[in-house]
Amino acid sequence: METNNDKMLKTFFAENKKEISDFGFSHRVMRKLPEQTDRSWIVWIFTSMGIVLTLLLGFQTGIISHIFRLLQIIPQIFILIGVLGFSIVAGIAVLFGQRKNFRIV
Numbered sequence: 001m002e003t004n005n006d007k008m009l010k011t012f013f014a015e016n017k018k019e020i021s022d023f024g025f026s027h028r029v030m031r032k033l034p035e036q037t038d039r040s041w042i043v044w045i046f047t048s049m050g051i052v053l054t055l056l057l058g059f060q061t062g063i064i065s066h067i068f069r070l071l072q073i074i075p076q077i078f079i080l081i082g083v084l085g086f087s088i089v090a091g092i093a094v095l096f097g098q099r100k101n102f103r104i105v
Contacts, residue, residue, distance in 0.1 A: 058064040071079065 055064070
């Protein structure tokens with residue numbers, strides 16, 4: 001929801017925009033910057049280690065077998081509703097998270 005003042009400010013700054021010539025300085029600096037290396041593999045290693053550690057501790061303490069026994073007792077409709085509800089909430093969160101000008105208040 002843009003107010004009239006916001007529109008007037010955007011119009012003013014769009015009309016009075018001045019480009020400052022730097023004679024190619026910015027381009028030369030950007031060319032000399034070192035390439036960033038891809039370090040996303042670190043995330044995958046720590047994620048894998050966390051999953052393995054969680055499963056090992058879960059099986060060793062018996063928590064995972066307890067969870068499976070609990071899932072057999074709970075009616076399947078409740079599990080289905082929980083999974084569906086989580087999917088809907090997560091989808092809405094992703095949609096609102098992608099909006100750049102989203103404000104709760």
